[in-house]
Amino acid sequence: xxxxGKPRLDQRGSKNNLWTGHNSHTEREKAMETLEYKNxxxxxxxxxxxxCQMCGIRGNKTYLNADHIKLWVLxxxxxxxxxxxxxxxKPCHLTKTISDKKLYTEYVKxxxxxxx
Numbered sequence: 001x002x003x004x005g006k007p008r009l010d011q012r013g014s015k016n017n018l019w020t021g022h023n024s025h026t027e028r029e030k031a032m033e034t035l036e037y038k039n040x041x042x043x044x045x046x047x048x049x050x051x052c053q054m055c056g057i058r059g060n061k062t063y064l065n066a067d068h069i070k071l072w073v074l075x076x077x078x079x080x081x082x083x084x085x086x087x088x089x090k091p092c093h094l095t096k097t098i099s100d101k102k103l104y105t106e107y108v109k110x111x112x113x114x115x116x
Contacts, residue, residue, distance in 0.1 A: 028072060036080055041066040044085035054092035065093040071100055074107065 031037050044066040050059035067088045070078050078084040088096060 031079070040080045040082065040085060043082045045087055047082060047085075048087035051087060052089040052092050053086045054088055054096075057089050059087075062089045064089060067093055067096060071104060073104065 045059070045064065050064060051057070052062070052064065065088050067086050068075075068079065069084050069086055072079055075084070
């Protein structure tokens with residue numbers, strides 16, 4: 001069973017038995033909470049008319065994501081450039097994310113080998 005009562009404020013952060021001693025939010029998660037990111041996301045959606053750029057489905061029929069064309073982690077100078085964003089529906093975003101992870105894994109392997 002799941003507990004559906006009030007939030008347990010006494011078990012947050014370091015008081016929780018799963019606490020690892022550090023902030024669990026990644027740099028990206030923190031960035032996604034900023035006004036700059038939210039403005040970028042809104043601008044991408046507006047430019048693309050709330051339409052998935054891969055399959056053409058409109059946002060009123062599905063959940064949309066603002067996707068970075070060039071990887072967020074590899075191109076920090078392009079993170080908030082609207083030209084580096086595209087609107088994708090959830091299924092298309094998942095497909096691209098899988099592709100991006102493969103690309104990033106290869107990038108790390110190549111750079112690790114070169115670094116030796």
